[in-house]
Amino acid sequence: MGALDEGHFNVELEESGVNIELGFEEEPETVAAIEDAVKSLLQGLGEDINREGLRRTPLRVAKALREGTGGYRQKVKDIVQGALFPEVGLESGIGHAGGVGGLVIVRDLDLFSYCESCLLPFQVKCHVGYVPSGQRVVGLSKLSRVADIFAKRLQDPQRLADEVCSALQHGIKPTGVAVILQCLHVHFPNFESVSLESSNHHGWVKVLVTSGSGVFENENSDIWGDFLSLLKFRGINVEKAHPRDSSAKCWCPSQATSKTGPANSGMVAAVAAILRSLGEDPLRKELLGTPTRFVKWLMNFKNSNLEMKLNGLVLGRIDTLKSIGEHINSELNLSFWSQCEHHLLPFHGVVHIGYICSEGVNPIRKPLLQSIVHFHGFKLQVQERLTRQIAETVSSLLGGDVMVVVEANHTCMISRGIEKFGSSTATVAVLGRFSTDPAARAKFLQSIPNSTTSGG
Amino acid sequence: MGALDEGHFNVELEESGVNIELGFEEEPETVAAIEDAVKSLLQGLGEDINREGLRRTPLRVAKALREGTGGYRQKVKDIVQGALFPEVGLESGIGHAGGVGGLVIVRDLDLFSYCESCLLPFQVKCHVGYVPSGQRVVGLSKLSRVADIFAKRLQDPQRLADEVCSALQHGIKPTGVAVILQCLHVHFPNFESVSLESSNHHGWVKVLVTSGSGVFENENSDIWGDFLSLLKFRGINVEKAHPRDSSAKCWCPSQATSKTGPANSGMVAAVAAILRSLGEDPLRKELLGTPTRFVKWLMNFKNSNLEMKLNGLVLGRIDTLKSIGEHINSELNLSFWSQCEHHLLPFHGVVHIGYICSEGVNPIRKPLLQSIVHFHGFKLQVQERLTRQIAETVSSLLGGDVMVVVEANHTCMISRGIEKFGSSTATVAVLGRFSTDPAARAKFLQSIPNSTTSGG
Known part of the structure; x- marks a missing residue:
């Protein structure tokens, strides 16, 4: 960005x-x-x-x-101790007073953390539950603030869950605490391993971890069942997720793909x-x-002076006069991977390329377009420049009438102060007739299918 | 909370x-x-x-x-001016250089603002686009930061859109700026108008507003069409939303329902x-x-010493011995409206009530349960206490075996510092056999349908 x-x-x-x-x-x-x-x-x-x-x-x-690891300099005690509220219940036992004594949960807290194995940020959906004991409850936002203290450190998902659980158990001293984390780690391919033909790389590693204390110590207990039921109302199906064992070995893709x-x-x-x-x-x-x-x-993302080898692929400039039989070719959803030069943080997403092609001229093969995208992605970049460079390279092959849309999720939009988790960006480059012909632009844009799930 | x-x-x-x-x-x-x-x-x-x-x-x-209106004390100039980046393009005209000169958009920025008509917070999904001019782009996160400056004031949706648009136009001096806001204002019913039978109150007022400058001045222009197409990829269908005219009259429900x-x-x-x-x-x-x-x-939410008039409705305590023909009655998704006593901010959502009922005993009518919920909701509250009070009141009618789940969205979870937009809370109260019989709890919880759209 x-x-x-x-x-x-x-x-x-x-x-x-x-x-x-x-x-x-x-x-x-x-x-x-x-x-x-x-x-x-x-x-x-x-x-x-x-x-x-x-x-x-x-x-x-x-x-x-420093900001993303501010948790090292924060203390749970200061947050939790002052936020315990006396709240009268029927008695101090478990599950006897309405609310007080019953289960209290906060769902869908968006956090991010840093992977201790590779230093890339990873996203966390955090769900916390606890059963108050005695006659006190904790301010609901404190569950979020405590989780954030441990997220803002170099972490592994299971340790993060355990530390949040333990901190709440010691801080609130409730009958029990349960923590569920759904973690999402970006999985960059290596530039060298991105072959022209491969597009099977899915780009994410997911892991689900849980941690429980007190009455939540046994994951087969009835109170865990209640907690999972309350998550299910919001479409959070924990049973379907990866089992806990899968986190025994490290989840970080950098461990597997060592050059x-x-x-x-x-x-x-x-x-x-x-x-x-x-x-x-x-x-x-x-x-x-x-x-x-x-x-x-x-x-x-090493800077290289290599030129793309496009010799022999240049098709010659197509006549700019509109001829019968012209049509817009488009290649949609080409993955890209890049590194924001302003923050040294990943951004990634998809590229859509459209170009006007005369009848009888062969369209550019998808693998070539994908390699153009990777070539410009694997360096220190900004999204606007990436868009322009892809358009210019494609234009040099085809003679000018090119439109490129880059849709991206920027890690720096979430792991910096603004923390806009759901946001996404799009940049457009239009060359040749696409810049003067709104109908051509509209036709290409309308060919791009809806995609509300571009990875993040 | x-x-x-x-x-x-x-x-x-x-x-x-x-x-x-x-x-x-x-x-x-x-x-x-x-x-x-x-x-x-x-x-x-x-x-x-x-x-x-x-x-x-x-x-x-x-x-x-003070925090929610911090925008009064922030200056756009300081944010934008230093974040303009030279970025070489083909030329300085519109739409000629890839990215630079083309459209740049940021979608789905979550903001909140305060309604100047009633002082309640309202939620905003903000989409911003601009066409760079010359050879410079602005840091993407600045679009979010500038929008936030104007959101954190007392606002009306149209003025908010216009101010963000104007600030970006003057700050970046691009070829044009477009702003689209999807605003959501909570609509509390008046306690007095909540009749026992009515549950038609839908709880939200939505409005969509747009603002454009430069090449976006004319909303029928092709560049607006491009912008809307780029939003459509993410499932944002602006055409279907309320037309701009509807914001001519005030959207705030407090204007219509003056006591x-x-x-x-x-x-x-x-x-x-x-x-x-x-x-x-x-x-x-x-x-x-x-x-x-x-x-x-x-x-x-005035404190009242009124007791609920439940005389004549008390059915007498049911035999706690398990008898053939007992079953769990449940009443799901009863709306509630309340006011957080810690922040004087609304929280609202749904209540699910389950109770064990003997064969031959008439279940409690839904309107009575709804009025119990409203009675306890319309005061300064915390969610845990609300849950307990509803459970105790229902229990006093039925003799003890009651389970209550309250699901809520807390305004204070988004309009305070933690700004957890997607989060929701749930609290549970279990009385009588529900506290000792996990199977009964599970049966009731499983009767609650999935609902990933509880309003926020």
Whole structure:
């Protein structure tokens, strides 16, 4: 996504007395350390750290990482202890007083967390339930705030569930706590493994984890059954999801797809320095391979001076006069994977390409279009430029009449301050007659099927 | 929802360097003025402002109102100006460069705003598009941040759309800006008008508004057609929505349903004082009737010492021994409307009631159950207590074996800092055999149909 100008943003925030950039003003040396590490990573990618789009990237990344891991600097005790409310019930036993003593749940809390194995953010739908004991209840929003404290750390889904459960159990001291997390981890293909023909890559790893304490300790208990029934009203079918065992081995795709060969040691050291700056121990067992995995993933987006080899495929410019037999060819829903150069965070989605083709001229084969998309995706990008570059490349093959729509979900739209979970973006490029002929645009746009489920 | 303990929360925030409570520390006298006004309102409702649940309500309301209207203290210029990025395109004309020059849109931004007519929050799905001019694009998240500045004020949907559009036009200076808002305003019935038999009240007022500048000035233009097509991919069908004209008259239901008689003048003056404290002018045309409307609405939740008249309806305690012919009666999806005593914000949803009934005993009629629900809903409440009180009242009619589930959407879960738009809560009360018989609980819970669309 386009850049946030942090300097100006801070001015705005200070004016209004807000500061949602966690810990920035307080620990400039920490931010500076992360900035230096990010500069090393950018240089390792072969980038010019002084070019316009990247100039402020180290600062943005440093602040986003600090914000996204703000949970390390928050305390459950402070949130929960003051939010326990006396609420008279019939008696202090379980399940005897209406509401008080009965089950209380909050469903569909949207959170995000960072995968400790690869440092990419992952999305979490969180459902929390508890059975009050004695005669006190906790403020409902506190369940969300406590979950968020643990989400905003480097995490594994099961540990996240266990930590939220344990924190609520100790903080509220209820009869029991249950936590269910539905986690979604983006699964980038490696650039090298994206063959021209393959489009089976589905792009996400899902896992469901649960954690229970007190009366929820036994997952076959009746109270778990009640909790699951209450989720079902909202269409959340936990039974159908992955069983708990599947999380025994690591879910992160970076564990499975390790590229051969060593990673750039300077870059690896830079990532280790980032982990330390966030307050983590790079020698913690689960983090040992993380810097190397992150660097290997990042190198998918290495700046390259390679030109696409399109020789021999150029079909020659088609006569721009409208001839009988012309039609719009379209290739829809080509996957793309890219990396936002302003935040060093993934964005991905689908590309729709339309072009005007004369009768008798063979359309471009889908695998070639897909490889054009991947070629421009696998680098540090912004969505607007990606759209333009795809259009220009296709145009160079066909002579000009090209329309490209890129639909994307930006990780930085959710894992930054604005946290707009459901939002998506679209950018359009129109070349040649598509820019002057609204009917051609409309015809192409109408050929794109509805898709309310583009991954996120 | 349960309370937020602001004192502790502030401690937590200061520790981590965050302060999402806008303008609180900076303007204690403003907050104190709102607190005093809220105390007047609570006293006008016949409440004891020192009882546990209300003790911190004035402070909470003051801070929530300041936060929810933080847009008055933010400047568009600071956000947008620094976030304009040079991005090379083919030329500076419209629609000629891929992406740059083409349409850029962000869809499905979740916002909330405050209705200037009644002071209740309303939800907004915001879609923004613009056509860059020259060779610069704006950071995508800035579209969201700018929309949020104007949402966080007292608003009317059309003015909100116009202000966002105008601010982006002046801030980015693009070829054109388009804004579409889908707004959802809760429509509380008056307690007095909720007859025993009526359940036609649907609870929401929807309105769709649009605003366009530059190339989007004419809504019949082709570029508007492109924008609407891009929304359609995500299932957003603007054509089907309410036409623009319908927003000419005020959409707020408080305008239509004005109760007769004057409102308590002290309470009206208190609301006017709140408006002033937020930086508004209570004499602005659109706000003239707002304090009176708010007070009349608030008085729906006046504390009353009335007992429910259930004489003659008590059926006597049923034998607790299990007899042949017993079955579970259930009444599902009874609407409820209530007011969170911790935040003075609405929460509403549905109540499901199940009870064990012997053969030959007439079940309780639905209208009576609905009136029990309304009786307990129309006061300052917390969801857990509401659940218990409904269960106890039904139990007093039937002798004990009662289960109540309350499903709710809490305005305070979205219009406070956590902004969890999709979340919902459920509370359960189990009395008599429901507390000891898991099979009975399960049977009742399974009788409740899936409902992923409970209004929000």
